[in-house]
C-alpha cells in the first residue's frame with residue numbers, strides 16, 4: 688500500500704506502527720484518507736512519539752468523523768464530554784488506588800469487548816493517547832474478529848450470518864460494579880448484527896464481546912453458548928496482539944472488527960494516565 692507515511696506490521700492478524708507523520712499537527716486530506724485506508728487494512732494503528740494534547744486529540748478525532756460523547760458523563764450527569772480518562776491519575780494530578788470505586792469500575796475493561804457496542808450507533812474507532820504508563824502491567828490486548836470469522840466452518844458462517852445480537856451495558860458492567868441508575872436508564876439494550884461487513888473492503892467479521900447478552904429470538908442458554916464459543920474462538924493466545932504502551936503514543940483501533948481488553952495493573956504502586964476519544968459510526972449496524 689502506498690501511503691504518506693511508513694507502515695510496519697505488528698502481528699499477522701492485525702496492527703501496524705506508522706511513522707513519519709505528525710498526527711497532532713496539520714494533516715492533509717490525502718493523509719487522512721491514507722489513515723482511514725490503514726484502519727480498514729490493519730484495524731489497529733500506533734503512532735509513536737507524538738506531541739500530545741487534548742486539543743490536538745479532539746481536532747484529529749473530528750478529522751476522522753463525529754466524536755462520540757462519553758456515555759458515563761452523559762448518563763450520570765447529562766454532560767457532553769468527548770474524553771474519557773483511563774488509569775488512576777486524576778485531574779489535579781493525584782492518584783487513586785486499587786480499592787477506589789472508580790478503579791474497580793474500570794476493571795470492566797479487562798473483559799474482551801468492543802467499545803460502545805451497547806449504543807444504538809456503535810463506535811467506529813477509539814483513539815487513545817498515553818501520557819503516563821506503569822512499569823509493569825497495564826497492557827491492552829487485541830484480537831481480530833475478522834480473522835476469527837475467516838476461521839469458522841462454512842456451516843457456522845451460514846448459521847450466524849443473519850443473526851441479531853442484543854448488547855447491554857448494564858448486563859456486562861454489573862459483573863464488576865453497580866451501574867448508576869441514571870446511567871443505566873440512558874443505555875437500554877440494543878440490537879446489533881452479529882456479522883458485520885467492512886463497507887470498503889467487504890470483509891466480514893463477527894461482533895461479540897462482554898456487552899453481547901443474547902441473540903434475538905433464541906433460547907437464553909443456546910444464545911449464551913454460541914456467544915461464548917465465538918468469543919473463545921476469537922481469543923486464543925496465538926491470535927492475541929499485546930500492546931505495550933509508551934508515553935507519547937497515539938493509538939487508533941477499529942471497534943467494528945476488533946475485540947480488546949486491559950491486562951490490569953497495580954494502581955497502588957504505579958501511575959497510569961491515558962485520554963480516550965471515540966469516533967461514532969454512521970448508522971446502527973442493523974442499517975449497514
Ligand SMILES: [Fe+2]
Nearest residue numbers: 796801802947
Ligand atoms: Fe475499551
